[in-house]
Amino acid sequence: MTRHAFITGVSSGLGHGLAEYLGQQQWSVHGCSRRDCDLPAVHHARCDLTDYSALPGALEGLIGDLPALDLVVLNAGVLGEIRDISSTPMADMKQVMEINVWANKAVLDWLHAWGRPIRQIVMISSGAAVLGNKGWGGYALSKSALNMLAKLYAHEFAGTHISALAPGIIDTAMMDHLCDEADADAFPALRRLREARGTEIMPGPLGAAEKIVSVLASLRERPSGEFVDIREILAPELFAQLHGR
Ligand SMILES: NC(=O)c1ccc[n+]([C@@H]2O[C@H](COP(=O)([O-])OP(=O)(O)OC[C@H]3O[C@@H](n4cnc5c(N)ncnc54)[C@H](OP(=O)(O)O)[C@@H]3O)[C@@H](O)[C@H]2O)c1
Numbered sequence: 001m002t003r004h005a006f007i008t009g010v011s012s013g014l015g016h017g018l019a020e021y022l023g024q025q026q027w028s029v030h031g032c033s034r035r036d037c038d039l040p041a042v043h044h045a046r047c048d049l050t051d052y053s054a055l056p057g058a059l060e061g062l063i064g065d066l067p068a069l070d071l072v073v074l075n076a077g078v079l080g081e082i083r084d085i086s087s088t089p090m091a092d093m094k095q096v097m098e099i100n101v102w103a104n105k106a107v108l109d110w111l112h113a114w115g116r117p118i119r120q121i122v123m124i125s126s127g128a129a130v131l132g133n134k135g136w137g138g139y140a141l142s143k144s145a146l147n148m149l150a151k152l153y154a155h156e157f158a159g160t161h162i163s164a165l166a167p168g169i170i171d172t173a174m175m176d177h178l179c180d181e182a183d184a185d186a187f188p189a190l191r192r193l194r195e196a197r198g199t200e201i202m203p204g205p206l207g208a209a210e211k212i213v214s215v216l217a218s219l220r221e222r223p224s225g226e227f228v229d230i231r232e233i234l235a236p237e238l239f240a241q242l243h244g245r
């Protein structure tokens with residue numbers, strides 16, 4: 001039987017990798033993003049997830065007629081600028097929250113009202129949600145709030161398993177900014193990322209997608225709503241190092 005997945009943010013990076021990998025595994029993949037997705041097999045809708053008046057129509061057109069979804073990955077997200085939080089404009093903080101938190105609430109509300117069976121929802125979080133590294137301001141706050149969103153919606157999605165998953169570091173456009181532009185002297189956590197780039201610690205989008213798909217079943221064995229760092233499952237030593245244990 002065909003397995004259906006819905007992924008947000010499939011035009012680039014991890015979402016694109018997931019769409020490609022699941023397509024290779026014969027899933028039927030539905031995705032959305034503001035830019036087009038270059039994978040011909042993906043059923044795609046162009047939409048801005050923060051345009052809350054247009055979003056329901058876009059979701060209805062894309063997945064409204066499906067009988068059920070086996071997997072939803074709420075992946076779309078932005079990094080914002082790495083800088084001191086004390087000098088970050090309020091408007092920048094709000095913009096990051098809008099896509100990383102509130103757009104996910106809008107999608108979850110639509111899925112909840114849709115009411116058809118959804119086996120598993122994975123909300124893409126980050127280690128930044130708990131690390132509190134200097135410079136990660138709006139992004140860290142947004143992912144921390146996303147983790148709580150997963151916990152709260154777990155109460156209301158009967159029959160659906162939800163997790164907030166930190167996917168580890170991935171070589172995407174988001175990493176271009178972290179590795180090429182932001183100031184590693186002012187923000188020391190950047191050094192670890194720069195050292196990891198080009199090594200197996202930082203896979204590309206397709207490699208990261210394969211890892212995520214490999215842990216889907218083990219996520220479902222944990223309580224719904226939980227935050228899980230993929231390194232806790234696949235690379236416990238690295239995870240301990242990251243958290244200074
Ligand atoms: N890269 C890493 O090392 C890393 C680590 C931990 C967590 N993550 C998380 O992984 C997720 C994917 O990040 P990535 O690294 O793959 O970044 P990316 O290459 O910049 O991809 C972000 C995706 O989100 C979509 N998106 C952004 N704003 C949107 C909006 N308003 N409406 C619809 N789609 C929107 C983008 O599509 P359009 O621009 O076409 O709209 C794009 O497809 C994010 O949630 C990020 O926080 C990444």
